[in-house]
Amino acid sequence: MVPMTAAAPAILPRVTPPSPTMLSEYLLAEMARAGEAAELPLHRRLYEALRRALLDGKLVAGDRLPSSRDLAHDLALSRNTVVAALGQLTVEGYLVSHVGSGTYVHDHVPQRATRQWAPMAVPAARLSARGEALTQRHRASDLEIQPFVPGAADFSAFPVALWQRLQNKHWRAAYPEMLDYNDSGGYGPLRRAVADYLRVFRSVRLDADQVLITSGTQQSLELCAHLLADHGDTVWLEDPAYWGAVKAFTATGLAIHPVAVDDEGIAPGEADEQRPPRLIYVTPSHQYPTGAVMSLARRQQLLASASRCNAWVLEDDYDSEFRFSGPPISSLEGLDEEGRVLYMGTFSKVLYPGLKLGYLVVPKTLVHAFKQAHYDLNRPGQMPLQAALAEFIEMGHFASALRRARQTYAERRQLLVDALAPVLSSGVGRIHGAAQGLHLCLRLPGHADDRAIAAQAAREGLTVRPLSAYCLQRQDLRGLAIGYGYAAPEAIQRHGAQLCELLGKTASCSSK
Ligand SMILES: Cc1ncc(COP(=O)(O)O)c(C=O)c1O
Incomplete structure (x- = not known):
């Protein structure tokens, strides 16, 4: 039986209660829906259906419910099932029962002037203008992993056992600070290892202090956009462009100005300088997606253009590790005499994308601001993981x-x-x-x-x-x-x- 309480229903029905048939039909439909979502036991499905009726205003304060016997009959359920559901709703304060009088909706449940028996209209999912722009065109989910998907690497050779050993070692040794957020731009030895690698192999001129460990290129781009440009500022993007950069700049409210790419890379002209950028995003070592390598003349031209417009240049060096003939192409950063190039790379390609680690090299003058904003915006952490990666690099496993x-x-x-x-x-x-x-x-x-x-x-x-x-x-x-x-x-x-x-x-x- 439904538990009894001493209090009488404070509010009596003011609007016509639903007929038992309407209520049963509603409950049956709701129970079927709840059953689709999960393998819930029957008493739980009935409980959910009744609770929905109470919350949606189909049952209002003071309504008298059909008896458990009638409900069990109409819903073709056992009486125990009905009693269990009603009992739970009583314990939770939705219902109140009176000996000899029946079960009522408690007066805590809001009164309503009318009852809506038609299904409640689900509000249309309205996105912001930015949300609409972000969900247009390219999507990561378009990159279905099938043969020939561009950009995907083969992780089958990744040394999982070694990686696991290193991780275990650093987890065992982790002191409490390693488990906290990190406010110093990343794990020191990893920043040093990245700096050494970039100095030697990518001709980037830097100290370890200029390296920020990020959760990959997307985060590096967003940080640059947040800190170096204001809403509505112009960013020059290569046309055709890497869709991830389009998304990052759309999300940060920048106005994208496309600049065509030819066989020598991006080729801004005077007309482009009429739309002076705050940021210029480029992939000079291997333009994505055309594969063009930016010529020396174009690099100099771009840096001169950036200088005239007083713009920052964001160099995305996403896959230059994989050059199959000839010496590696040096970074654009290495040619920059004015400190306006921010260089970024990722571990997604050489190791694996789910690692979610990349790096951003910022000019010395920006180090403090970037560290602080990175901490405030992203709460970086994952120190044991970064420590394992640092050792992986130091021991020569990254190079192999x-x-x-x-x-x-x-x-x-x-x-x-x-x-x-x-x-x-x-x-x-x-x-x-x-x-x-x-x-x-x-x-x-x-x-x-x-x-x-x-x-x-x-x-x-x-x-x-x-x-x-x-x-x-x-x-x-x-x-x-x-x-x-x-x-x-x-x-x-x-x-x-x-x-x-x-x-x-x-x-x-x-x-x-
Ligand atoms: C041009 C470019 N930059 C960056 C990335 C990925 O970087 P991350 O995984 O670190 O976000 C990709 C991935 O395909 C890319 O094509």
């Missing part, structure tokens, strides 16, 4: 992982180039950009419908991205970004032939 990965990706790129030979020799496509990174850019004739080709490839289980989808403003680029990092050699050969066949059909069709 890099060597192995470079070798693997060089072979895979060559396999892909070989597999695409029919498309290349027929003149349908040509490879654009440097032999570097985890993807290649296959340029197609201007009339090719690269989106239709990518859509057809997706239907056949391949993820390639149309170049036109990366374009912000320009209409002239057609092609595909094709990743080779993730696919195993035999898959590259097999799917390469498949892609070739598809390109043979679709690209030549769309050129007619």
